[in-house]
Amino acid sequence: MIRLDKYLADMGVGTRQEVKKQIRQGRVCVNDNVVKSADLKINEELDLVSVDGNVITYTTMEYYILNKPGGVVSATEDAHDQTVVDLITDKKRKDLFPVGRLDKDTEGLLLITNDGALAHRLLSPKKHVDKIYYARVRGKVTEEDVESFRKGVNIGTAECEEWTRSGTLQILNSADVSEIRLTISEGKYHQVKRMFQAVQKEVLYLKREAMGPLYLDPDLQPGEYRSLTKEEIENVTKWNVK
Ligand code: URA
Numbered sequence: 001m002i003r004l005d006k007y008l009a010d011m012g013v014g015t016r017q018e019v020k021k022q023i024r025q026g027r028v029c030v031n032d033n034v035v036k037s038a039d040l041k042i043n044e045e046l047d048l049v050s051v052d053g054n055v056i057t058y059t060t061m062e063y064y065i066l067n068k069p070g071g072v073v074s075a076t077e078d079a080h081d082q083t084v085v086d087l088i089t090d091k092k093r094k095d096l097f098p099v100g101r102l103d104k105d106t107e108g109l110l111l112i113t114n115d116g117a118l119a120h121r122l123l124s125p126k127k128h129v130d131k132i133y134y135a136r137v138r139g140k141v142t143e144e145d146v147e148s149f150r151k152g153v154n155i156g157t158a159e160c161e162e163w164t165r166s167g168t169l170q171i172l173n174s175a176d177v178s179e180i181r182l183t184i185s186e187g188k189y190h191q192v193k194r195m196f197q198a199v200q201k202e203v204l205y206l207k208r209e210a211m212g213p214l215y216l217d218p219d220l221q222p223g224e225y226r227s228l229t230k231e232e233i234e235n236v237t238k239w240n241v242k
Contacts, residue, residue, distance in 0.1 A: 012092055133181070134181055134209050137179075148199055149195060
């Protein structure tokens with residue numbers, strides 16, 4: 001049970017002050033009766049709430065899969081740049097955030113939700129959730145690089161070493177600009193770019209294709225998103241991490 005003004009504010013009808021005003025103005029009905037008290041307790045499952053005749057359904061958790069485009073920051077708000085949360089124009093809740101960060105120029109799979117417990121499980125360094133990336137890399141990627149990534153590379157400095165766990169590097173095309181797929185089970189800052197730097201190569205384009213049980217939907221163009229299906233929500237919330 002939650003207060004009527006909180007119910008409406010949570011669903012983005014307006015600020016707490018704005019919805020209180022709408023309630024005073026008699027624009028809000030609960031079970032077809034006009035109500036004038038903002039502190040009326042609402043049963044989110046059973047009560048029918050409407051504003052100006054439009055039914056407002058309460059949503060506790062939201063889950064979206066976004067194909068992040070380049071040029072957008074993985075944050076909830078930013079003074080200069082558009083954020084990934086800004087792209088979710090159909091959102092109901094105001095407390096959505098991206099699960100993890102992709103660099104501004106990285107594209108691909110990003111889960112946007114307000115499920116903090118899930119985010120914690122997917123991001124915890126202890127859980128080692130696999131992330132799969134596709135990249136175009138300047139220079140010929142070699143079997144030696146595959147072996148280096150398998151063993152783990154130092155992405156820190158000689159003085160202050162920072163070793164990665166084993167990663168699986170698959171060479172899709174080795175050329176002046178190579179194409180690769182890399183599976184890693186960590187999420188260190190700029191990890192993929194720094195792993196290639198460690199073998200003297202530069203990532204030119206990076207896209208995340210998967211995170212745990214979630215795969216990027218090929219129908220989503222960069223900038224597009226959709227709600228997770230029931231099955232995807234079930235898979236990801238019950239994800240059995242290593
Ligand atoms: N590794 C990177 O270098 N950048 C990303 O955005 C994600 C992983």
